[in-house]
Amino acid sequence: MAERASWSLGSALRGIFGAKTIDDDTWDDLEAALITADFGPGVTEEIVEQIKAQVERYRTTDPRDVQRMLREVVEERLAKYDPTLRLTERPAVVLVVGVNGVGKTTTIGKFARFLRSYDRSVVVGAADTFRAAAVDQLATWAERAGVGIVRPEREGQDPASVAFQTVEQAKRDGTEIVVIDTAGRLHTKGGLMDELGKIRRVVEKQAPISEVLLVLDATTGQNGLAQAEAFIEHGGVTGLVLTKLDGSAKGGFVLAVQEKTGLPIKLIGQGEGIADLTGFTPHVFAQKLVG
Numbered sequence: 001m002a003e004r005a006s007w008s009l010g011s012a013l014r015g016i017f018g019a020k021t022i023d024d025d026t027w028d029d030l031e032a033a034l035i036t037a038d039f040g041p042g043v044t045e046e047i048v049e050q051i052k053a054q055v056e057r058y059r060t061t062d063p064r065d066v067q068r069m070l071r072e073v074v075e076e077r078l079a080k081y082d083p084t085l086r087l088t089e090r091p092a093v094v095l096v097v098g099v100n101g102v103g104k105t106t107t108i109g110k111f112a113r114f115l116r117s118y119d120r121s122v123v124v125g126a127a128d129t130f131r132a133a134a135v136d137q138l139a140t141w142a143e144r145a146g147v148g149i150v151r152p153e154r155e156g157q158d159p160a161s162v163a164f165q166t167v168e169q170a171k172r173d174g175t176e177i178v179v180i181d182t183a184g185r186l187h188t189k190g191g192l193m194d195e196l197g198k199i200r201r202v203v204e205k206q207a208p209i210s211e212v213l214l215v216l217d218a219t220t221g222q223n224g225l226a227q228a229e230a231f232i233e234h235g236g237v238t239g240l241v242l243t244k245l246d247g248s249a250k251g252g253f254v255l256a257v258q259e260k261t262g263l264p265i266k267l268i269g270q271g272e273g274i275a276d277l278t279g280f281t282p283h284v285f286a287q288k289l290v291g
């Protein structure tokens, strides 16, 4: 992670933690900082109340205690969700879903590389078959990551058949992990979910689906979440990937998104390079967020 991450609350909180004593301004400023960072009104209120109660219990007047308490409260809340990727099946099949433009293709490239760095063998499936450009883009990322790709034989081929062929090839070759790209936009939302359902059914005839990762753009925060609602309700999502955190000032979204969806964050993307994807560690994240 970058040393001074854009999503860090550090500068917004400096005035509060640097003050001489805890007073009413402490709470007003803390609330404003958390709202600005996209924690959302509900979570913000709860966190402020939690810290106020602790300050009273320990009878402290030192603002630096507020910083420590905030760090602990954030970490504790982040850690309620298990960020472990479940990839023990062979092959382990991962579907990657999300609306267009959130960074799905880039994430698959980075994820393939991430898995290769743990010596796993990987094949990606280009089941977003409606745009030839999307397939080419995925092929470029697969090449960079040093993994194989299964492409549609023609434009507009049934995405489920590409997914099927990818899993089939992995089973034949003994490839450990299958990562399947899916479309983010169809004419109707219903159509998109039907298509995803079909991919799932067809794949499950050959192998269980280990993970369905929903990719979300952190710069769009809670608005982006609304756009992804159909995936959350109907997509069988098992985990979240937050992209573009490097360009986001919405560090609080990281906590809000888990609590709103009830889904764990499993990966975070912080840049356009192939190495800019990491697992999610609540302790490290809380430390960087609060300072």
Ligand SMILES: Nc1nc2c(ncn2[C@@H]2O[C@H](COP(=O)(O)OP(=O)(O)OP(=O)(O)O)[C@@H](O)[C@H]2O)c(=O)[nH]1
Residues within 6 Å of the ligand: 099, 100, 101, 102, 103, 104, 105, 106, 107, 134, 184, 243, 244, 245, 246, 247, 269, 270, 271, 272, 276
């Ligand atoms: N700064 C930054 N940019 C990112 C990150 N992830 C993806 N991007 C950029 O976001 C843009 C969209 O990424 P894509 O991977 O093409 O997104 P997509 O969801 O596959 O979009 P479609 O191909 O249109 O479906 C590209 O310019 C990426 O370089 C990230 O973690 N940080």
